Every structure is written in structure tokens, then in C-alpha cells.
Amino acid sequence: MTTTTATLVRLKLSLLRNGLRGSKGRRAAYVTTLIVVLLVAALQLLGLIALRGNAHAATLSVILTAVLALGWAVMPLFFPSGDETLDPTRLVMLPLRPQPLVRGLLVASLVGIGPLFTLCLAVGAVISLAHGAAACVTAVLAVALALLTCVALARAVAAANIRLLTSRKGRDLAVLSGLVIAIGAQVVNFGARTLGSSGFGALDPAGDVLSWIPPASAIGAVDAVSHGAYAAGTARLALCAAALAALLHTWQRTLTRLMTSPDGSTLQAAEPTRTKRTSRGPRLLPAGRTGTVMERSLRYVWRDPKTKAAWVTSLAIGLIVPVFNALQGTGSIYFACFAAGMLGIQMYNQFGQDTSAFWMVAMTISSPRDAYVELRGRALALLTITLPYATLVTVVTTAMLGDWRALPEVLGLSFALLGAMLATGAWSSARFPYSIPQEGYKNVAPGQAGLAWISIFGGMVAAALLCAPVIAFTIWLHVSDESSATWLLLPLGTTYGAALTLAGLRLAAPRTATRLPEILTAVSKG
Amino acid sequence: MTEVETGAGTPAVRVQDLWKAFGPSVAVAGIDLTLPAGKFIGLVGPNGAGKTTTLSMVTGLLRPDRGTVEVVGRDVWRDPVEVKSRIGVLPEGLRLFERLSGRELLAYTGRLRGLPGDEVDKRAAQLLDVLDLAGAQHKLVVDYSTGMRKKIGLAAALLHNPEVLFLDEPFEGVDPVSAQTIRGVLERYTRSGATVVFSSHVMELVESLCDWVAVIAAGRIRAQGTLADVRGDAPSLQQAFLELVGANGRDMASDLDWLGGAR
Numbered sequence A: 001m002t003t004t005t006a007t008l009v010r011l012k013l014s015l016l017r018n019g020l021r022g023s024k025g026r027r028a029a030y031v032t033t034l035i036v037v038l039l040v041a042a043l044q045l046l047g048l049i050a051l052r053g054n055a056h057a058a059t060l061s062v063i064l065t066a067v068l069a070l071g072w073a074v075m076p077l078f079f080p081s082g083d084e085t086l087d088p089t090r091l092v093m094l095p096l097r098p099q100p101l102v103r104g105l106l107v108a109s110l111v112g113i114g115p116l117f118t119l120c121l122a123v124g125a126v127i128s129l130a131h132g133a134a135a136c137v138t139a140v141l142a143v144a145l146a147l148l149t150c151v152a153l154a155r156a157v158a159a160a161n162i163r164l165l166t167s168r169k170g171r172d173l174a175v176l177s178g179l180v181i182a183i184g185a186q187v188v189n190f191g192a193r194t195l196g197s198s199g200f201g202a203l204d205p206a207g208d209v210l211s212w213i214p215p216a217s218a219i220g221a222v223d224a225v226s227h228g229a230y231a232a233g234t235a236r237l238a239l240c241a242a243a244l245a246a247l248l249h250t251w252q253r254t255l256t257r258l259m260t261s262p263d264g265s266t267l268q269a270a271e272p273t274r275t276k277r278t279s280r281g282p283r284l285l286p287a288g289r290t291g292t293v294m295e296r297s298l299r300y301v302w303r304d305p306k307t308k309a310a311w312v313t314s315l316a317i318g319l320i321v322p323v324f325n326a327l328q329g330t331g332s333i334y335f336a337c338f339a340a341g342m343l344g345i346q347m348y349n350q351f352g353q354d355t356s357a358f359w360m361v362a363m364t365i366s367s368p369r370d371a372y373v374e375l376r377g378r379a380l381a382l383l384t385i386t387l388p389y390a391t392l393v394t395v396v397t398t399a400m401l402g403d404w405r406a407l408p409e410v411l412g413l414s415f416a417l418l419g420a421m422l423a424t425g426a427w428s429s430a431r432f433p434y435s436i437p438q439e440g441y442k443n444v445a446p447g448q449a450g451l452a453w454i455s456i457f458g459g460m461v462a463a464a465l466l467c468a469p470v471i472a473f474t475i476w477l478h479v480s481d482e483s484s485a486t487w488l489l490l491p492l493g494t495t496y497g498a499a500l501t502l503a504g505l506r507l508a509a510p511r512t513a514t515r516l517p518e519i520l521t522a523v524s525k526g
Numbered sequence B: 001m002t003e004v005e006t007g008a009g010t011p012a013v014r015v016q017d018l019w020k021a022f023g024p025s026v027a028v029a030g031i032d033l034t035l036p037a038g039k040f041i042g043l044v045g046p047n048g049a050g051k052t053t054t055l056s057m058v059t060g061l062l063r064p065d066r067g068t069v070e071v072v073g074r075d076v077w078r079d080p081v082e083v084k085s086r087i088g089v090l091p092e093g094l095r096l097f098e099r100l101s102g103r104e105l106l107a108y109t110g111r112l113r114g115l116p117g118d119e120v121d122k123r124a125a126q127l128l129d130v131l132d133l134a135g136a137q138h139k140l141v142v143d144y145s146t147g148m149r150k151k152i153g154l155a156a157a158l159l160h161n162p163e164v165l166f167l168d169e170p171f172e173g174v175d176p177v178s179a180q181t182i183r184g185v186l187e188r189y190t191r192s193g194a195t196v197v198f199s200s201h202v203m204e205l206v207e208s209l210c211d212w213v214a215v216i217a218a219g220r221i222r223a224q225g226t227l228a229d230v231r232g233d234a235p236s237l238q239q240a241f242l243e244l245v246g247a248n249g250r251d252m253a254s255d256l257d258w259l260g261g262a263r
């Protein structure tokens, strides 16, 4: 290991350690994530080993690898993953040549939960496929190549994404990346459906194609060699190696350009001055703190790139999932509730969205009442967008499926879900705040990733549980043949949702008011 | 607020036995401080002395490990309603809502403070004028220079006419013209009987501005009193400070004998 590589690995380890130091909650969250991931990885490993000899083993292994690679490619665009790794733009000042730097960063990127998970999967895949000495040799190469390609893929995408995010045009483009995830979700959805209807055999053609696409081709190579197809095996392995080389080359070029061109802050300062507006026109918003908070929140949805990206993602997925499903003719009208769920996520980590500017809010909150009005203002700002949007999505879905009788019922369910999301969102904003770093592409500061996941997923599970009474009532109405009474769900669901929101805000407000310094510390990281 | 509650004798700030540690390192180690009302007060000390940590705890932005803080006679942590409405803060190292324009930021802050809308707009316009920000009032704060940010932060802190103003390094990274503007506004503000507490590591600045000084180093108060008291016999505050922290006359010549020597 060269000194640069060793230094970078050590730097990464200490970054991880520092991220975890100081806060017990964060450490607990990280350890929990680690344990869950390890458990899943171990189960997957065992499952794959058990698959050894099965006719579909190759298909499944290859597809799993491809999906994982896709995950590596997409993750840095949206969520934590990138967070635990070094931000190359921070290293600009160091006299490092790109080549050793890339090598060092690649090795440093291998430290972490994600690579460990990938390693488990790759090892499981080759164990399920390798038969014979030649195949075993191929397997060792394949694991190394697949792992490195995945990591390099993530790094290359992340670097390219920084470049996108630091140019203004790019920032607006990056907003569209939400669509990628939405469509990806559809592909997975579609695949799962096909799988359900016609079994593993249906996936074999997809597996055949994917076994030529790196990094899944490395796993495909092991299968080919096991069957004596040495030429195909070598070709697949070579393909993966070539892809790795190409990725590293792209990454290095992007890095070089990133490190030699002005950074985001300079570019921003050079933006043309915007004049206009501030003539607020007739004020539609309520007076006092409520309207002030709403106005600021809504402005941020439009002007803050991170907030905007999050919103566009939510809006896109919220629309695409129910509509695509309806288009495929297989959709259920209940998918329309998805919009409410996706949009409700925006209530989570409210104070983290403020970044350390939260101090301006903290200085003006001196009682639970202030905190309540603040949170209520934010919830109302959210509702001005989500309420019409969720209604629109529901109506569109209903129209496509032609099931108008179900409209009130689905609307009621949507509103109940939205209310539950707002309630849990408000509460977890107060209880589990975390920072959203503004520089670069990261959405979570080092060491806070586990906290973010737990906050959002725990919240979603809690929201679903809170909705259980309404859902149970819906099911009961259908089961007991009272379908004519399902319109009752609209008033019931709406009232229930509103009550949940109010209760959530009431619970969150005193917590917020007493935890102001702790929240400020939590959202000021990174 | 009535005269009786904060009679002339009540200090603007009274801090007792204030402690704060970040993990193993102690940033503030038992500070006792009494700052008189109506003065221009400087909290001075080298980088890392604990100025920011102290001011954060005094203004309620950071929870102390131990100790009490009273501002205009009220406990910051037990009586936030009374304290928060009476103080203005310009912290260091924390952001503003940068995706608002300067004018929007003031409108937002003032209304959050509970002032009536038209009063906020009137005061904001005047502050923007006095602080030379009128030309940039519709620009987003994210596009402001350091000096402009400090000025808009100062405007936001002054908007509700606080009794005590806490400024953390208000002149750091600020160009001379902006610095002069800030100075003018602050001097006018203290003449009205209000208190300004500001931190700085630049002795000359503190010496030229303040009439009351507290010297802090390594998390402890080394001296406090009027400028003349703290300076004592020393020719300048800088000298007095170096004597206080015992850094005077440290001989560096022998340590760095290679510097500038044969290459």
C-alpha cells in the first residue's frame, strides 16, 4: 500500500470514528444499521450457498449482482451512501497527483458497510456457481472485479454528480434525477410481478443478457467456466475488467477537472444578480408567525436546490407509481395513496432542512406555544402543495381505472396517511434531527446516516401503524359486504388524519421547545 | 419592562461558574463574569479561547454543562420568554437563511419576532439604508460577500431593538468600509443606553471600541473591568494581554534557527 492510500484509508477511518463519537444516539443508530445489514448479508450468503446446483442459480446470482450494481450507481445521487466516504473536493489543497489519489480513494471506499455487503453477495454468488478448479480461479478474480467495479461505479457517479451540482444548470438538471428512481422503482415492480406470475424461468432471458453486462458479467464468467465455456468466461471477465478501467478513467478525469476548476461557492457568486420580486402582492397567507413560516418554507421549496430536488423526487414518484400501475392495467386504485405517503416524507427532519440557520428559529422560540406555531406553519406550507396534489393524483388514477365509486374511499385513506406522516414527521423532526450538508452531493453528515434511515423508515412504519384503524375499517367494510358505505371513509379518514396531525404537533412542540440547543447542534454538523 | 425590574444596578449579563466540555476537551472552564449595562463590552482572547462557546451558552444556543447565566436579571435557561425578546444575536459559524434575499430575511426575522408587519418593513428599509445594503436588498444572501453577510446579520439582530446585543467576531473578514459602517451603527446604538457585547481576537480593535473588557484564554476569564483597569501600566491592551496569558517575551529564535538559514 502506498503512503497516499494508507493515509486516505486512515483518514476515512477517523472520519467514521469522529462521526460516531459524542452522540450515543448516533452510535446506536449506526450499530443498528450495521447489524441489520450484516444479518441481511449473512442470510443472503447462506441462501445463495443453498442455491448451489439449482438450475436457476446463475440467473438469480447474476440478477442480484446487477441490481446491487444499479444500487451502487443510484445511491450517491440520492441518499446517504456517499456520506461515509471522503469528499475529494476537500482534498484540493493537497499536492496529490490524480492517479495515486484515485487509487487511494478507491481503496478507502472499500472500507464501510456497503462494500462488506457487496462482498458477501459476490462471494455467495460465486460459491453457488463455481464447479471445478478453473471456475474457482475465475471466481476469485470475479469477486474482486465485481466489488471494485461497484465501488468505482459509485465513486464515478458521485464525482460526476458533484460537477453537476456545482453548475447552476446542472443543479436544475439534478432535480430530475428523482425521475430515475421513480422509473427504477417501476422496473423493479414490473420484474417482481413477472416473477410472481411465471416463476424464475421467466427471468432466464434477462439473466442471459445481464451476464454480459459488467459487473454482473464477472459472475456470469464463473458460470460459463463451470460449464466449460472458457472463451465466453474469459470474454465476460475481460468485459468487467474493461468496464472497471473505463470507470476509473472517467472518475479520474472528473476529479482532475473538479479539483482544478472553481468550486461551487465561487460559481454561485458569479451568477447573474437576480432582481425583481419581493413586491409580495396581496398576501394570501395568514398573518403572524404562521404565514411567515409558511412563506419561508414555500420559498425554500423553490429556491433551495436540495429541498427542491427532494420535492421533485417525491412529486414524481407520487405520481408515477400509481399512474404507471394503472397504465399497465394491473394497477390498484389504492396505489394512489402512494402520493400522500411520498409527500408526507417532506415533513421529516424539518429542522435539518434549515441547516445551522435553525438558530434564527431557535432564537424566536421561547415556549411550547411558539414551537407549536412554528411546526404548524411548516405543516400548513406542506399541505398547500400536498393536499391538492394528492387529490389530483387520486382523481387521475381513479379516472384511468374508471372506478369512480372508490374515489371517496381512496381519498379518505390518502388523507389519513398524509395526516399520519405529518404527525410522525413533526415528532421525529424534534426527536431525531440530523444535518443535511449543503456542500457537495451528500444528504447526510458522516455518522448520521443510520439516524436518517431510522428516522424516516421508523416514521413510515409508525405512520402505517397509526393508519391501521382506518385501513382495518376499510377492509371490514369490504369484507362484510358494506361496500355502499365506503364513502364514509372520506370524512372519517380526513378527520382522523387531521386529528393525528394536531396530536403529532402537540406532542412535538414541547419537545422542540426544550431541545432547541440539542437540535441546533445536531443540524449544524457538516 | 419597568425601571424597577431592571434597575440601573442590574448588570446586563451575569455568568456564574459556567462550564462546557466537548468530549474530553474542556472549552469553557468555570467562567464568572459580570458585564455592566449600557457599555460597549469586548470579550477578547486568542482563537480557541472559548469565546464562541461562551457566547453561545449565554444566548441560549448551547446548553452549558454547569453554571447559571442571567441576562438583564433573568435566567436564560429558566426564563427564555423574557430573555429571548430582549437580546439580539449575531453568531459566528452558523448560517443564515441564505436562499432569502436580504430584505426577505429581515422581513422573516422581524415577523418571527412578533413585530407588526409594516413596522418590520419600515425598520428593515432604514437598516438596509444605514448599512449600505439597499442596493443588494433583492439579492439572495447566498450571493453576499462576508462583509455583507455580517451586516445583514447585524440588521437582523437589531430589528427588534434589543436591550443587549451579542456579536461574535462581527469584524472578522470584513472590509474596512463595512467595518466602519458597522462601527458607526453600534456606537449609535450604545449611546441610546443599550449594551453591546462582542468578541474578537484583535486587541487593537477592542481597545479602540470598548469601554469595558473581559479577557478570556483557555476557557477562563483572566481579567475583567474597564479598559484602563485591564490595561494597567502596560502601553497597550496587546501587551497587557500577552502578560496576562504569560506569552510575553517567549524566545523563538532558537527554535526556528533553520528558518531563513542555508538552504
Ligand SMILES: Nc1ncnc2c1ncn2[C@@H]1O[C@H](COP(=O)(O)OP(=O)(O)O)[C@@H](O)[C@H]1O
Residues within 6 Å of the ligand: B022, B025, B026, B027, B045, B046, B047, B048, B049, B050, B051, B052, B053, B054
Ligand atoms: N462543537 C465542538 N466540538 C468540539 N470541540 C469544540 C466545539 N466547539 C468548540 N470546540 C473547541 O472548544 C474550544 C473553544 O472554541 P471556541 O469557543 O470556538 O473558541 P473561540 O471562539 O474563542 O475561537 C476550542 O478548542 C474548540 O476546538
Ligand SMILES: [Mg+2]
Residues within 6 Å of the ligand: B051, B052, B053, B092, B168, B169
Ligand atoms: Mg469563535
